[in-house]
Amino acid sequence: MTHSVPESVPRPAAAPRRKPGYRFNLVGIIGLSVLLFWAVIAVIAPWVIPYPVGEIVDYDALGPMTAKFWLGTDYLGRDILSRVLMGARYTVGISLASVTLACSLGVTLGMIAAVSGGWLDTLLSRFLDAMNSIPSKLFGLVVVAAVGSSLPVLVLTMAVIYVPGSFRFARALAVNINTMDFVTAARIRGERTPYLILSEILPNILGPVLADLGLRFVFTVLLLSGLSFLGLGVQPPYADWGAMVRENIGGLAFGAPAVIFPCVAIATLTISVNLLIDNLPQKIRDRSDA
Amino acid sequence: MSQLVEIRDLKVSAKTDAGRTVEIIKGVSFDIAPGEIVALIGESGSGKTTIALTLMGHCRPGCRISGGSVRVDGQDMVTLTERERAEVRGTKVAYVPQSAAAAFNPSATIMDQVIEVTRIHGLMPPEQARTLAVELFRALSLPNPDSIGERYPHQVSGGQLQRLSAAMALIGSPKVVIFDEPTTALDVTTQIEVLRAFKAVMRKGGIAGVYVSHDLAVVAQIADRIVVLRGGEVQESGSTDQILHRAGHPYTRQLLAAFEPVPRSPEEAARVTDLRPLLEVDKLVAGYGPIQADGLPLVRALKSVSLSVQRGRNLGIIGESGCGKSTLARAIAGILPRRGGNIIFDGRELSPDARQRSREELRTLQIVFQSADTALNPAKSVEDLLGRPLTFYHGLKGKARDQRVDQLLDMVHLPKTVRHRRATELSGGQKQRVNFARALAADPKLILCDEITSALDTVVAAAIIELLKELQRELGLSYLFISHDLSVVEAICDEILVMYAGEKIEQLTPATVGSPDNHPYSRLLFSSTPKLDPTWLDSLEQDPELVRAYCRR
Numbered sequence: 001m002t003h004s005v006p007e008s009v010p011r012p013a014a015a016p017r018r019k020p021g022y023r024f025n026l027v028g029i030i031g032l033s034v035l036l037f038w039a040v041i042a043v044i045a046p047w048v049i050p051y052p053v054g055e056i057v058d059y060d061a062l063g064p065m066t067a068k069f070w071l072g073t074d075y076l077g078r079d080i081l082s083r084v085l086m087g088a089r090y091t092v093g094i095s096l097a098s099v100t101l102a103c104s105l106g107v108t109l110g111m112i113a114a115v116s117g118g119w120l121d122t123l124l125s126r127f128l129d130a131m132n133s134i135p136s137k138l139f140g141l142v143v144v145a146a147v148g149s150s151l152p153v154l155v156l157t158m159a160v161i162y163v164p165g166s167f168r169f170a171r172a173l174a175v176n177i178n179t180m181d182f183v184t185a186a187r188i189r190g191e192r193t194p195y196l197i198l199s200e201i202l203p204n205i206l207g208p209v210l211a212d213l214g215l216r217f218v219f220t221v222l223l224l225s226g227l228s229f230l231g232l233g234v235q236p237p238y239a240d241w242g243a244m245v246r247e248n249i250g251g252l253a254f255g256a257p258a259v260i261f262p263c264v265a266i267a268t269l270t271i272s273v274n275l276l277i278d279n280l281p282q283k284i285r286d287r288s289d290a
Numbered sequence: 291m292s293q294l295v296e297i298r299d300l301k302v303s304a305k306t307d308a309g310r311t312v313e314i315i316k317g318v319s320f321d322i323a324p325g326e327i328v329a330l331i332g333e334s335g336s337g338k339t340t341i342a343l344t345l346m347g348h349c350r351p352g353c354r355i356s357g358g359s360v361r362v363d364g365q366d367m368v369t370l371t372e373r374e375r376a377e378v379r380g381t382k383v384a385y386v387p388q389s390a391a392a393a394f395n396p397s398a399t400i401m402d403q404v405i406e407v408t409r410i411h412g413l414m415p416p417e418q419a420r421t422l423a424v425e426l427f428r429a430l431s432l433p434n435p436d437s438i439g440e441r442y443p444h445q446v447s448g449g450q451l452q453r454l455s456a457a458m459a460l461i462g463s464p465k466v467v468i469f470d471e472p473t474t475a476l477d478v479t480t481q482i483e484v485l486r487a488f489k490a491v492m493r494k495g496g497i498a499g500v501y502v503s504h505d506l507a508v509v510a511q512i513a514d515r516i517v518v519l520r521g522g523e524v525q526e527s528g529s530t531d532q533i534l535h536r537a538g539h540p541y542t543r544q545l546l547a548a549f550e551p552v553p554r555s556p557e558e559a560a561r562v563t564d565l566r567p568l569l570e571v572d573k574l575v576a577g578y579g580p581i582q583a584d585g586l587p588l589v590r591a592l593k594s595v596s597l598s599v600q601r602g603r604n605l606g607i608i609g610e611s612g613c614g615k616s617t618l619a620r621a622i623a624g625i626l627p628r629r630g631g632n633i634i635f636d637g638r639e640l641s642p643d644a645r646q647r648s649r650e651e652l653r654t655l656q657i658v659f660q661s662a663d664t665a666l667n668p669a670k671s672v673e674d675l676l677g678r679p680l681t682f683y684h685g686l687k688g689k690a691r692d693q694r695v696d697q698l699l700d701m702v703h704l705p706k707t708v709r710h711r712r713a714t715e716l717s718g719g720q721k722q723r724v725n726f727a728r729a730l731a732a733d734p735k736l737i738l739c740d741e742i743t744s745a746l747d748t749v750v751a752a753a754i755i756e757l758l759k760e761l762q763r764e765l766g767l768s769y770l771f772i773s774h775d776l777s778v779v780e781a782i783c784d785e786i787l788v789m790y791a792g793e794k795i796e797q798l799t800p801a802t803v804g805s806p807d808n809h810p811y812s813r814l815l816f817s818s819t820p821k822l823d824p825t826w827l828d829s830l831e832q833d834p835e836l837v838r839a840y841c842r843r
Contacts, residue, residue: 029732180665181659181661182667187625188644188657189679189682190644190652191682199678200667203670204387204668247740274535
């Protein structure tokens, strides 16, 4: 018996090597395009809006959709199209900033907790559990009421609110990976924690973590809209979509476009993110079943 | 009709992740006569289980019977409707799974589950079914046949559970029973009892069977005919005697050859002149659970084990599951800090915890894990897997590192083309070679091999053992080789240490294995290893006292 015995190769040599496919399916493409649309709008809004955001351009408040004002006007007679487009900046920008902050912090801490174990794990887990027990809207209300509403405050507040969830999620995934032999192998090679979490753990939990990031982004958008609806978010004359719903809520009874379109904007953004993460390319999703 | 089962030109296709359809069974035909046991043997992925399942008209998710016919007692399972198939399952064809533990519902009593088939098919009143079940328990030589049915699955041992799942299969008095590797997960001493019980009950009832296994020696004991499969095709089929003694096909001969290990020649071991011990383990104690008042852990998996490994020599550790052999490797490697005793490696005392050991100590003592699937990071390419220890221990970068990776791949006989592949894109044997190459990358003096061939097919495992020997000749390594498989240990080790229940029973050389002055437990263990001889099981006599003392059947 020699080693020349051919071992079965899982893929026949003749078969073409499958290209690393970052291919989306149709629904995924739709989700991605809507998301990209809003992202682009958020960047270019100041150059494409037809009217300045704070300017009263029409004496007809809560006006209908016309050729001049495509999406009608709001309760003060300001152009809704301009305000929705500019609102994308706030809604998408603030949410993205805070969710990125929350997830990077949460995931890093989660992995550290899983890899270190022991008292550090207990300390982090219990502390973040305790934070989790504070109702998010109430926390937001208290902080914004106490220090006033500004963009950094909003971003940080919402980041703090979503760190515990992200931590729990990442820790649960990382604990499973941590017990695998390859992590043990790296550990007895003498590797330190930063290498373990970045090189051994992170690549194997990336798929679910990205999906979680998407979901949490949606939560953030909704929380921001909620805070703005209560008047604690973006302050006038600027407005994110949630604030616009609040401003124009009086028009709901008349079916004014002023209240409908901000809602549509929130809905399209959140639904498209959901569609996207449900239909992530196989290549990314595969990472989860390591 | 003369044949009970007629499989003609059976084809099964499967859908891959990429959406391609591949044929995994490529036109297989064979017959089973009433009362005959046919074994399907082959390596993993050869389609043996897939074929066995088609006897029930069942395919695993993603698979589809795409051609041919499977006639069982006159009915073609391929063309039956799902409802008709359900009628047949349990009454004509029954199934004994590999893992009985996973097949039983932990929250219902054994009796309820065993007689479930009679209830579903309305075969007989429950009282009658229970009486029949007790008879079957007795026939399968289960202890306390009258009361064992009242227990829950976790209250009986693995070997008993496997026999109970046979009772579950037999209660509907089927014509054919499918055994899907029923003894693979069992210890050798337990396997004997289970095999005996199966054989007796099948012979008495004149029931036909399909026995799926990768172990030719086990199959030789129970089967009348053997069908050798590879890559979804029949390589050879014939009576057991014919296959064992007059095998025609080269692949069958390879399978047979893997059973006759070439022992390490004494000259090879004698070439090493430096006889200072490399590793000395003195009264090692280790375990799991909270530390008790006496400073020892709650569950002591190792109770004072001492051993020594000399330079250029190999020590084999053999024992059944739960004897502490893996814990021994983990304690030596420092993954599980020891609670007592001492480890001296290369003249220096090793600290209990790997975190407190110096990089040099970690480098010279490497461990290779059993399952290459979990030991290789699926997110990394082979190049990265092998490159990391090179950078970490030797500071190699860029071109020097690439060259060394190529050398390592060459050493383990892998083509250079695999370096960009990920572990999931390699076969089991290839993965284990990469796993081993990673340990070699550190330039170790001692490699702890923890069941490294257990997850591999016989032929592939034999090739890995040859590779290990060859590398030892070239690099002057030592191995601490842990296995439950005596033939593997005999093939590579200069000395064999037998373990039982966390203790060292005795230390032997391969030459003295099987001699009458072995420790009773060693004798029991060695005599329980199946031999290729078909009469082995029937002629085997074991001291019942000994069996009672050492087996948790």
